[in-house]
Structures are given as structure tokens and as C-alpha cells.
Amino acid sequence: MKLRGARAILFDIDDTLFPTTEFAQRARKSAVRAMVKAGLNAAGAQAYSTLRGIVRNKSSNYQYHLDDLCVRFNHKRDPKIIAAGIAAYHVAKAGIRPFPRVRKALLALRKRGYGIYAASEGKALKQWDKLYRLGLHNVLQGAFISEELGCDKGKAFYVKIARILHMPAASVLMVGDREGKDIIPAKEAGMKTARVCKKGAKSEADAKIADLSGLLKLLR
Ligand SMILES: [Mg+2]
CATH class of the missing domain: 1.10.150.520 (DNA polymerase; domain 1)
Incomplete structure (x- = not known):
């Protein structure tokens, strides 16, 4: 299974953790x-x-x-x-909520020992505001925001994250909804990838999932 060996998991925020x-x-x-x-x-x-x-x-x-x-x-x-x-x-x-199975899936992944983080493009204050409103700020172990890393979501963004985590990129799995921002550049950096998308969508990702609960099965 292509996702085996991941120790840390990065999650895009917008339209991945909640319906932005x-x-x-x-x-x-x-x-x-x-x-x-x-x-x-x-x-x-x-x-x-x-x-x-x-x-x-x-x-x-x-x-x-x-x-x-x-x-x-x-x-x-x-x-x-x-x-x-x-x-x-x-x-x-004030009424924003995560997608239905997100919170449970994140807690289960954390319990299994994965490091779980947000990896998002945007302004740090705005993205943290979302994590607090979603009630995910203390479920995730941290967040990597493009504004703070000094580059948009390209290969360099993901290379920097692996370096900060002190992990080889191959031990990191990136999960997101956008092929061009979440999948392709993370792959170029050497990470494993899973795309959240509808059935039948074309993707270069190692795995396609309908929602985050799908990840639990794939990582078993
Ligand atoms: Mg997104």
C-alpha cells in the first residue's frame, strides 16, 4: 500500500476540513x-x-x-x-463546522500515533481563526501556513515542512482537495499524497478518498 510508512499527516484546511x-x-x-x-x-x-x-x-x-x-x-x-x-x-x-467525519477521523489518527498538522495557503491569523472556530486547534498538533513559511504551496513549501518536522519527505502524507496545490507539489517534494475528491476525478495522488474517514482504512 502506497501510504504505508507515513508518520506525519498534513491536512489542507479549506474544502478539506470544512466546506469553505x-x-x-x-x-x-x-x-x-x-x-x-x-x-x-x-x-x-x-x-x-x-x-x-x-x-x-x-x-x-x-x-x-x-x-x-x-x-x-x-x-x-x-x-x-x-x-x-x-x-x-x-x-x-460563527456557524462554521468541520465536515461530518473530520473530527473523529483526526482523533483516531492521533490515537494511532500519527503527527497531524494543518498545511494551508493564506494568512496565518485567518487560518488559525478558522481552526479555533472549527474546534480543531487542539486536535491538530500544529499548523504550517504559507504566510509564515514565506512561500505559497509549491514544492519549496512542502520541503520546508519536512525539514521542520525533522522527517524525510517520504514519511509525510499530504491530504487535500486541490491537485495543483496539495497533490502535485507535495509529490514533487517526495511526500505521499491523498486527494479528497469525488469518485471518478482524475488525480496523480497515491490515493483518492471521499472524506477523511477513508484515510483510516487506507492506513490500516
Ligand atoms: Mg483546499
Whole structure:
């Protein structure tokens, strides 16, 4: 079995540990609804599609999506409308939960003696915020975030992690949903890989799994 010999396991966060895309959509829709109610001059669907455009153009780490949305339709920054959106967004964000079998699978892997860590691209504060909200901050033994390692998820990112763990790359297994970020560069660094994906998806990963509980069987 190709995954045998792994001693540490790295997990991508977004759309691997929890349904990021789904939650982000829900939070943004909720923000837009609240802003329309507070006086944004737009219909909900129109405002939502405009917000999606703003997020695409300015990246998800930009701080003023809702300010820009307000200016777009009301031609000025209206603090009341923006605050309505921020409050609704935060309520939705407080509701993030891991995928159903994640917590149990992580605890089982830890019990079996694997070192388990998050390996994620993004801002460290934002990614740790997610781990705390998901209640996984003390289940995982640590997190490697691209901002702190000084490089995005490429081969160098994974090489650095193996070095920090004092392990040969072949003893590390990377688990994630994105072929180009989680699988290919980790493989290039010499790690084992498992891709979380739908049945039938093409992947160069050593294994494909539907969710993290699949990992338990493969590592047996
Ligand atoms: Mg991901």
C-alpha cells in the first residue's frame, strides 16, 4: 500500500476540513440580505453577484468588500449599511463546522500515533481563526501556513515542512482537495499524497478518498 510508512499527516484546511466555499457563499448572501434591508439600493441577487465580482477582483483577503459594494449602489460609504452586512457576515461565520467525519477521523489518527498538522495557503491569523472556530486547534498538533513559511504551496513549501518536522519527505502524507496545490507539489517534494475528491476525478495522488474517514482504512 502506497501510504504505508507515513508518520506525519498534513491536512489542507479549506474544502478539506470544512466546506469553505459553501460557508463563504452562505455568509456573503446573508451579508447582502442584511445590507438590502438596511437600505442598499439593489435587489438581493444583483447585489450578491456584484459582491462576488468584487471578491474575485480584490481577492478574498481584501478588507473592504462590503464598503465597495455599498459605494457601488449608494454612491457613498454608508456606515449603517456596511455594519449591517458585517454583523450578518460574522453571525454566519460563527456557524462554521468541520465536515461530518473530520473530527473523529483526526482523533483516531492521533490515537494511532500519527503527527497531524494543518498545511494551508493564506494568512496565518485567518487560518488559525478558522481552526479555533472549527474546534480543531487542539486536535491538530500544529499548523504550517504559507504566510509564515514565506512561500505559497509549491514544492519549496512542502520541503520546508519536512525539514521542520525533522522527517524525510517520504514519511509525510499530504491530504487535500486541490491537485495543483496539495497533490502535485507535495509529490514533487517526495511526500505521499491523498486527494479528497469525488469518485471518478482524475488525480496523480497515491490515493483518492471521499472524506477523511477513508484515510483510516487506507492506513490500516
Ligand atoms: Mg483546499
